[in-house]
Amino acid sequence: MEILNFIxxxxxxxxxxxxxxxxxxxxxxVIGKVPKSGIEDLELSVKAASLAHPKWKSLTTKERASYxxxxxxxxxxxxxxxxxxxxxxTGKPIHTSANIDIPRSAKNLKFxxxxxxxxxxxxxxxxxxxNYVQRSPIGVVGCISPWNLPLYLFTWKxxxxxxxxxxxxxxxxxxxxxxxxxxxxxxxxxxLPPGVLNILxxxxxxxxxxxxxxxEVKAISFTGSSRVGKTIAETCxxxxxxxxxxxxxxxxxxxxxxxxxxxxxxxxxxxxxxxQGQVCLCGSRIYIHKSIYENVKGKMLEKLKxxxxxxxxLPETRFGSLTSKEHxxxxxxxxxxxxxxxxxxxxxxxxxxxxxxxxxxxxxENVGVNHPINQDEIFGPIASLKAYENEDELATLANxxxxxxxxxxxxxxxxxxxxxxxxxxxxxxxxxxxxxRDLRTPFGGVKASGFGRExxxxxxxxFTEPKNICFTEDN
Ligand code: NAD
Numbered sequence: 313m314e315i316l317n318f319i320x321x322x323x324x325x326x327x328x329x330x331x332x333x334x335x336x337x338x339x340x341x342v343i344g345k346v347p348k349s350g351i352e353d354l355e356l357s358v359k360a361a362s363l364a365h366p367k368w369k370s371l372t373t374k375e376r377a378s379y380x381x382x383x384x385x386x387x388x389x390x391x392x393x394x395x396x397x398x399x400x401x402t403g404k405p406i407h408t409s410a411n412i413d414i415p416r417s418a419k420n421l422k423f424x425x426x427x428x429x430x431x432x433x434x435x436x437x438x439x440x441x442x443n444y445v446q447r448s449p450i451g452v453v454g455c456i457s458p459w460n461l462p463l464y465l466f467t468w469k470x471x472x473x474x475x476x477x478x479x480x481x482x483x484x485x486x487x488x489x490x491x492x493x494x495x496x497x498x499x500x501x502x503x504l505p506p507g508v509l510n511i512l513x514x515x516x517x518x519x520x521x522x523x524x525x526x527x528e529v530k531a532i533s534f535t536g537s538s539r540v541g542k543t544i545a546e547t548c549x550x551x552x553x554x555x556x557x558x559x560x561x562x563x564x565x566x567x568x569x570x571x572x573x574x575x576x577x578x579x580x581x582x583x584x585x586x587x588q589g590q591v592c593l594c595g596s597r598i599y600i601h602k603s604i605y606e607n608v609k610g611k612m613l614e615k616l617k618x619x620x621x622x623x624x625x626l627p628e629t630r631f632g633s634l635t636s637k638e639h640x641x642x643x644x645x646x647x648x649x650x651x652x653x654x655x656x657x658x659x660x661x662x663x664x665x666x667x668x669x670x671x672x673x674x675x676x677e678n679v680g681v682n683h684p685i686n687q688d689e690i691f692g693p694i695a696s697l698k699a700y701e702n703e704d705e706l707a708t709l710a711n712x713x714x715x716x717x718x719x720x721x722x723x724x725x726x727x728x729x730x731x732x733x734x735x736x737x738x739x740x741x742x743x744x745x746x747x748x749r750d751l752r753t754p755f756g757g758v759k760a761s762g763f764g765r766e767x768x769x770x771x772x773x774x775f776t777e778p779k780n781i782c783f784t785e786d787n
Contacts, residue, residue, distance in 0.1 A: 313334070313343065313344040313490060313493075314344060314345055315334065315344060315345065315346045315347065315489045315490060315493045316347065316493070317347050317349055317353055317357075317510075317511065318496035318499065318500075318509070318510060318511040319353065319356050319357045319360055319510050319512075320356065320360035320364075320506045320507045320510070321360075321499075321500060321506025322506070323500075324356075325347060326347035326348060326349045326353055326513075326514070327350060327353055327356075328348070328349075328352065328353075330347075330350070331345040331346060331347060331348055332345065332346045332347075332486055332514070332515070333345060333346075334401065334489060334490070335636070335637070336401070337402065337403040337487075337635050337637070337668055337669045338400075338403040338623065338624050338632060338667075338668040338669070339667060339668050340637065340668055340669070343400055343401075346486055346489045346513045346514070347512075347513040347514055348513075348514045348519075349512045349513055349514035349519040350514070350518065350519065350522075351522055353514075353519070354481070354512060354519060354522050354523060354526060357481050357510035357512055358452060358526055358528045358529065360506060360507035360510055361452040361479035361480065361481055361507050361508075361510055361528075362451075362452055362479070362507075362528060363507055364479045364505055364506060364508050365449075365452060365478070365479045365507075367505065368474075368477060368478075368479055368505060368508050369448075369478075371477070373431075374429055376428075376474060376477065377425035377426070377428060377429055377475060378425075379474075379502060379504050379508075380422070380424060380425035380471060380474065380475060381421070381422060381425045382502040383421050383495065383498055383499065383502060383504075384418045384421035384422040384425070385418075386498035386501065386502065387414060387417050387418040387421070387463075387467075387495075387498070388415075388418045390494070390498075391410060391414050391415065391418075392410065393494075394409075394414045394463065394494060395409035395410035395413070395414050396625070397490045397491055397494065398413050398414065398462060398488070398490070398491050399624050399625055399632070400625075401459075401462060401487070401488040401489070401490050401491070401635075402459065402462065402487075402632075403624050403632045403633030403634060403635055403668065403669060404588070404590075404624055404632045405624045405630055405631065405632045406624060406625055406626070406629070407627060407628075407630060408586070408587060408632075412464075413461055413462070413463060413464045414463060414464075416461075416464045417463040417464050417466070417467040418467075419751070420464070420467040420468045420471050420751070421467055421471045424471035424472050424475045424771070424772075425471070425475060427751075427768060428472075428476070428772060431769070431772065433445060433446065433447075434778075440785050441782055441783065441784060441785065442783040442784075442785060443782050443783075444781045444783075445778050445779070445780055446778070446779045447476075447772070447773075447776040447777070447778055447779075448477070448777055448779060449476050449477030449478040449775065450476075450478055450530045450531045450554065450775060450776065450777060451479070451528075451530045452478065452479050452480070452481065452528055453473050453478045453479075453480055453481070453529065453530060453531045453532070453533065453775065454480075454481050454483070454524060454529045454532045454533070455469035455473055455480055455481070455482040455483070455532075455533045456482075456483045456516075456520055456523065456532070456533070456534045456536065457469055457482070457483070457484055457485065457535050457536075458485050458535055458537075459485035459488040459635050459636070460587060460591060460592070460635065460691075461591070462484060462485065462488035462489075462490075462491050462492065463491035463492065463495065465535050466484050466491070466492050466495070467495070468535075468766065469482070469533050469535065469766075470482055470509060472766075472771035472772055472774070472775050473533065473775045474508065475772075476772055476775040476776045477776075478531075478775055479507060479508050479509070479510075480508070480509050480510065481510050481512060481523055481529060482509065482510070483511070483512050483513070483514070483516075483519060483520055484511070485516075486513065486514060486515055487636045488635065489513045492511055492513075493511070493513075495511070496509075496511050516536075516540065520540075521547075524544055524547050524548065524553075525547060525551075529553075530554065531553060531554035531555065531556075531774070531775070532548055532553060532555045532556070533555075533556045533766075533774065534555065534556070534557050535557075535559075537559065537689075538559040538560040538689070538715070538760040538761070541557040541559040541762070541763075545557060545763065554774070555763070555764070556756075556762075556763065556765075556774050558592070558756055558757070559757065559760060559762045559763075560592060560689040560691070560715060560760065560761060561592045561593060561594070561689060561715050561718060561757060561761050562597065562686075562688070562713045562714075562715040562717075563583075563593060563594060563595050563596065563597070563715070563717055563718050563719055563720075563738075564595065564597045564598075564599055564710040564719045564720075564736070565580050565583050565584070565595025565596075565597065565598045565695075565719070565746070566598075566599045566600075566706065566710065566719065566720065566721045566722065567580065567598070567599070567600045567601065567604065567608055567722045568601050568721065568722060568725075568732070569603050569604055570723040570724050570725040570728060571604070571722035571723055571724065572722070572724055572744070573607065573611065575722070575744065576608070576722035576744075577608060577611040577615065579720070579722070579744075579745065579746050580595060580598055580608075580722075581612060581615045581619070582746060583595035583720060584596060584598065584673070584675075584693070584695035585619060585631065585673045585693050585695075586747070588631065588633070588634055588635075588671070588673075588692065588693050589643075589673070589690070589691065589692045589693040589694065589695070590634065590635060590639075590691050590692065591747075592689075592691075592717055592761075593718050593740075593747055594691075594695075595695070595719075595720055596690065596694065596695045596696070597686055597695070597698070597709070597710075597713075598695055598697050598698070599698055599699075599700050599706055599709055599710065600698070600699055600700070601699070601700060602700065602701055605697075605699040609675075609677075609697055612675060612697070613659055616659060616660075616661065616673060616675055617661060619631050619661070619673050620661050620664070620672065621633065621663045621664075621665045621670040621671070621672055623665075631673065631693075632670075633665070633669045633670045634669040634670070634671060635669070636669065637669055639669070639691070639692070640669035640671065642691075642692075643671055643690055643691070643692030643693075644671065646688070646690045647671060647674065647692075649684065649685060650674065650676050650679070650685060650694065655678055656676055656677070656678050656679055656685075657676065657677040657678050658676055659674065659675045659677075660673065660674040660675075671692060671693055672693070673693035673694075673695075674693060674694045674695070675695055675696075675697055676694065676695070676696040676697065677696070677697050679696040679698070681709065681712050686713070687712075687713050687714075689715065703728075703731065703735070706732065706735075707732070707735035707736065710735075710736045711736060711737045714760040715757065715760050715761045716736075716737045716739060716757050716758035716759040716760075716761050717738060717739055717756075717757035717761035717762070718738055718740035718741070718742065718757070719740070719741050720741070720742045720743075720745070720746045721741060721742070721743050721744075722743075722744055723743070724744075726743075729744075737758055738757065738758060738761075739754070739755070739756045739757040739758055739761065739762070739765070740755065740756075751768060752767060752768035752769070753767050753768065754766075754767055754768075755767040755770070756770075
């Protein structure tokens with residue numbers, strides 16, 4: 313498939329005529345080509361977005377919502393096709409694309425359309441004053457998203473940006489461009505006004521960086537690695553540009569002596585290995601109370617036996633390939649590190665998948681707290697197990713990395729749950745679950761995991777500026 317940029321409502325090849333191969337990571341076959349966009353494509357997009365902004369901003373929230381709802385319906389009507397395309401771009405099981413990624417993409421658009429319509433202007437009355445807070449869109453904004461949950465995270469960003477009255481320049485990952493291209497087709501089919509959403513494809517350090525630098529792009533919403541996030545914070549800081557960063561994680565998953573073990577074990581496996589461990593929220597450091605360690609480990613190893621890489625396009629597959637050769641090489645490096653260190657105990661199945669970027673899931677024991685396997689965001693199917701003795705030690709372990717995105721705690725004791733949660737430096741804590749989301753709640757991390765929050769009003773506030781209008785009571 314030839315992917316094209318979506319600029320001012322039209323489909324355009326890159327002005328510089330440069331392309332990147334789109335590769336199916338499960339086979340390493342070239343399945344299409346992707347624009348390697350440059351500054352000329354960006355200038356066209358910014359011009360279109362700037363021209364479209366006054367009209368788009370002047371629509372009512374209900375009018376803007378009607379477009380988002382139509383896009384959501386389009387996604388729902390095309391789940392099977394979109395799921396297959398997402399699987400071919402990412403290597404994730406079709407079961408995951410069809411049941412998680414694509415339905416959630418439709419839900420993101422629907423959620424923000426409906427949620428924004430329910431919001432009321434803030435008012436503060438008192439002290440002889442009547443204050444009203446008007447929220448105005450920022451203007452042209454940039455949305456940059458990663459490859460692990462392509463359409464899911466793309467829509468999670470553009471929906472609050474658009475519903476708030478901004479016009480958008482969006483860049484999906486160069487590794488997974490296809491479903492964003494399909495969304496552009498739906499925009500055209502539903503008659504989204506030209507220039508409201510512009511989608512540019514290409515490399516992060518080229519077109520991604522150019523979007524961030526552009527003076528007419530007034531705010532940046534970025535999801536990706538902490539390494540790139542830091543450079544974006546620097547650039548935006550120097551330009552006094554608003555930014556929000558959703559970055560990496562190295563999340564603790566805690567099973568206390570009061571946990572319901574069957575649920576804890578099956579959730580720990582899901583948290584470690586969903587999407588081949590390529591979810592920022594994956595629980596890759598599993599801390600188990602020493603009194604139940606051997607029991608829990610035995611149950612996890614039993615489940616590990618059933619988790620084998622297979623062709624992601626088969627409906628029964630639950631574990632696919634990593635999303636690119638580059639990323640495969642990175643994860644392989646950590647796999648080799650574990651296997652070459654005689655003090656580390658490795659539990660891993662043989663993989664029969666020899667062609668694509670498949671790595672069999674691994675559970676490790678005896679990995680030191682400061683070992684790179686326990687410190688770096690591997691973003692792959694590698695998780696370590698460790699026994700802890702008491703809650704003080706647990707808190708130290710849980711907080712022992714530069715990251716602070718999420719944590720899961722398994723315990724039937726609510727007081728213990730709250731006590732442990734209060735000690736963990738993180739943006740999200742799940743009790744007896746993982747990845748459960750109410751889209752109104754704040755989503756994001758602390759420390760190297762991010763800056764700002766997404767979700768509900770947190771996202772709407774990011775994409776607008778408040779203006780306080782103050783009357784005296786006698787007015
Ligand atoms: P990445 O940082 O390499 O790239 C993310 C996006 O930024 C891509 O579209 C890429 O092209 C672009 N980009 C790369 N360099 C850029 C630059 N210099 N300027 C502007 N844009 C640039 O991340 P990735 O490898 O695509 O995704 C994996 C990372 O994303 C992991 O660290 C993961 O934890 C993180 N992530 C975080 C969340 C979250 O919500 N916190 C969700 C998903 C993924």
